[in-house]
Amino acid sequence: MDIKRLQENGRKNAALWKRDMKLNVGGATLIMIFAVLCLTIFAALSLATASAENAAVNKFAETTSGYYEAEALSLDLTEKLSDAYASGATDGRLAELASSSGGMLAGESAISAETEGRTFTLAVPLGKDGDSVISSILRERVPGEPGEGLEVVSSAQVETGKWEPDTHLQMIME
Amino acid sequence: MQHRDRGSALFLMELVIAVLFFSICSAVCLSMFGKSAEIALRSAALNEAVVRSSSLAEIYKAEGGRLEGVADVLRQMDEEARNVRISGGDGSRLEVEYEDMTLRLEASGDRTAGITALAVGTLEEKETFSSTDGEIYALKVRCGGGY
Numbered sequence: 001m002d003i004k005r006l007q008e009n010g011r012k013n014a015a016l017w018k019r020d021m022k023l024n025v026g027g028a029t030l031i032m033i034f035a036v037l038c039l040t041i042f043a044a045l046s047l048a049t050a051s052a053e054n055a056a057v058n059k060f061a062e063t064t065s066g067y068y069e070a071e072a073l074s075l076d077l078t079e080k081l082s083d084a085y086a087s088g089a090t091d092g093r094l095a096e097l098a099s100s101s102g103g104m105l106a107g108e109s110a111i112s113a114e115t116e117g118r119t120f121t122l123a124v125p126l127g128k129d130g131d132s133v134i135s136s137i138l139r140e141r142v143p144g145e146p147g148e149g150l151e152v153v154s155s156a157q158v159e160t161g162k163w164e165p166d167t168h169l170q171m172i173m174e
Numbered sequence: 175m176q177h178r179d180r181g182s183a184l185f186l187m188e189l190v191i192a193v194l195f196f197s198i199c200s201a202v203c204l205s206m207f208g209k210s211a212e213i214a215l216r217s218a219a220l221n222e223a224v225v226r227s228s229s230l231a232e233i234y235k236a237e238g239g240r241l242e243g244v245a246d247v248l249r250q251m252d253e254e255a256r257n258v259r260i261s262g263g264d265g266s267r268l269e270v271e272y273e274d275m276t277l278r279l280e281a282s283g284d285r286t287a288g289i290t291a292l293a294v295g296t297l298e299e300k301e302t303f304s305s306t307d308g309e310i311y312a313l314k315v316r317c318g319g320g321y
Contacts, residue, residue, distance in 0.1 A: 028188060032195065035196065036199040036200075039200055039203040040199065040203055043203040043204075043207055044204075046210040048287055049210070050209075050214045053214065054213050057186070057221045057224070064224050064228050064313070064321070065312075065313055068228075068231060068313055068315050071316065075315070111266075121265070142295040169288060
């Protein structure tokens with residue numbers, strides 16, 4: 001009889017122990033999960049925004065540096081071409097001079113009908129991707145004008161690459 | 175009585191685990207927030223440096239490389255510039271002081287100039303650009319010279 005009671009008590013104790021040992025998911029855990037989720041989401045969003053902004057600013061800085069470098073090269077080349085033209089260099093020699101310094105020279109540009117004297121188009125690639133150039137139109141100084149050689153009629157940044165719309169939106173950081 | 179004590183102990187254990195886990199997660203998240211703030215500060219400073227440097231470069235080109243002319247334009251037009259001064263032995267250096275950065279333009283004989291933006295004040299204190307001696311951005315510019 002006593003053995004049976006002891007066995008019964010043992011079973012009851014084991015059941016109570018099992019009940020109490022289950023993983024408690026109370027209010028504290030739920031609030032903690034919610035707070036951690038909020039923190040993680042906002043931290044990831046702020047980091048993604050800051051990184052994207054940083055990438056855009058770096059690209060802007062690189063483009064600006066590239067523009068001024070190309071412009072300086074374009075002016076250097078203009079000076080060299082002007083001197084060479086004044087000393088009677090042929091068109092082939094002028095083109096060779098331009099290409100040896102990283103530029104490209106084409107004879108008789110589109111506005112030649114509106115200006116006196118011969119005109120050339122000088123193109124200097126801008127940046128590493130080479131999707132745009134600094135295009136300068138150089139005109140021969142006609143007799144009677146001050147100076148000699150070539151002068152810059154106009155200079156502009158021209159996009160040469162094919163424009164493609166960016167239809168991609170990155171949602172997950174790499 | 176024994177059961178109630180066991181329940182309290184388990185609740186305390188749950189709370190301790192929750193607090194511990196929350197501390198670890200919040201430490202990681204706060205470091206991410208800190209990193210974001212640093213990146214944002216760096217980006218803002220770089221953006222401002224690029225805009226100011228290119229603006230100075232355009233003034234330099236427009237003035238044909240004359241530093242006195244550049245200084246005059248900046249004194250009249252740039253309200254954010256605290257101090258504009260020409261220095262160097264031969265007057266070939268122009269310094270423009272802003273609240274958080276200094277722009278230094280160093281002209282060379284062949285109508286070219288180097289423009290450097292250096293971090294000062296709050297940017298320098300936070301050591302955002304300390305790895306590059308405070309240099310935020312550098313640019314080389316050349317003026318036309320009659321062409």
